[in-house]
Amino acid sequence: MGKRVAVVGTGQTHHRSKRPDVSIPELVREAVDRALENAHADLGAVDAIVIGNMEHFEGIHLSDLWPAEEAGLWGKPGFKVATGGTTGSSLAIAAYYTVASGLYDRVLAVGWEKLSESAGETTTGIVTAFDPIYERPTLAGAVSGLAVMATAYQYRHSIPPGQAALATVYARANAMRNPHAHLRKPVTVEDVLASPMLSTPIRLLDMCPTSDGACAVLFASEEAVGRFPGPPAWISGVHSCHNHTYLGDLCGDTPVFLDTLTTAAKEAYRQAGIADPRNQIDVVEIYGPCSWACLEWAESLGFCGLGEGGKFFASGAPAFEGDIPWSPSGGVISTNPIGATGLIRVAEAAIQVRGEGGDRQVPGVRTALATGFGGSYWSEVMILAREK
């Protein structure tokens, strides 16, 4: 696995639908300042930086150049990571690789997105991620892509929509505990089922919002961890898994949809010595972009059996007080600055392990799991633990 690596500092903005008061570099600086403050360090304590967003949304390229000074990249080694929805988790993994390799001891990962600046056309940007000849004519971005997956899942396992709605209900209840969350308003199952249909069976309240926000996470090697006073969150398992290019290949003879999460989780569990994920993991921060995906992915992660995602959510197990609290931050259904979203999952998992969660702290967390989702159904998994 290379050198052992820990998260020693996290910072994020107060995510909102619009941040008209700041430019992109200013937004990035807020998160960087907060991460350094949390780590009790300054930019002098950072050896290298990885930074990224999903560039189409703001229509700017060289997203490493724009906020170079605000992110602390000036005069330092660094590179841009842009893998679509997984950008944030890829940033965490890239920073982890850079430290684990022994090349640098202290690497800052910075993810950001200012979706309000694309005049609300997030879907247009996402459509351009897919094949221009065969799949763009029909695709309506992440919403319809996830909807196709949801209809297949719903039909295969006869899932009542009210069970999927619970994923939103729990997420929004958790967001009330998190001052950084974007949508801080509780909703009921009835509210979700009465909200406008976007793409069958996904309704407005089933789906994540578009947010403005940034996140920064500082990773340190085992030799450097002692320089930072806070408790380290040790990375014990990491895996990134890609899928087919064509959406049409994802539901043919190739395994259905998000088998990448099953694969990534299995490998990360192996690294972390996790044989029974439901009992050995204390809290999860899942890149669940819509309620339906949360149900199916609970199965992929091994928290329940195949086809039991609906029952899993109905059982209350993923609620804040349940046995495996699901995104106590409010998750992606409450907050979604896309290029930062995956990094926020890692930051929130680290916050839980370090006991810094405040009102959203789950008691006694020793092991936390963070995931990333994006591209053509790619998955990334990172496991963080209190013990080295």
Place this chain on the structure above:
Amino acid sequence: MADDKPLFVEAASVLHYRYAAGEHGTRFLQALAGRKILGSRCAACGWTLVPPRVACAGCFRRMTEIVEVPPTGTLVAYTQVTFPFIDPFTGETRPIPYCYGMVRFDGTHNTFQYFLEEKDVGKLRPGLRVEAVFREAREGAIRDIVHFRTC
């Protein structure tokens, strides 16, 4: 700025692209003009994929054999899009609502994502038999297929 009201700068990018369909893609699109659906068949694992491509999705070996597949297939998954958004093809709002789905052509091993004729999403279900409906005036483009209808 006496009232401290945040200022914005407006910008609109109009970018034009020409995507090469490629060797297999060109044959596929040309065949549509003749009401034919082509796929690529893998000599190594035997999978047939539509549209045809150079790398097999099953075993990743190079695919060189092009085969015709029937215009009939099975619906595997679907949705009805009911929210408005700007279509990156046209720069205009895409007309809604519309149904599309993943169709597995008979004898193939993947699915093809395309429009469905059915307007009532309640009548769609996985396993439905469908067939491609071709336009009268065809030009060797993906839109030579109007949609898939229930058969």
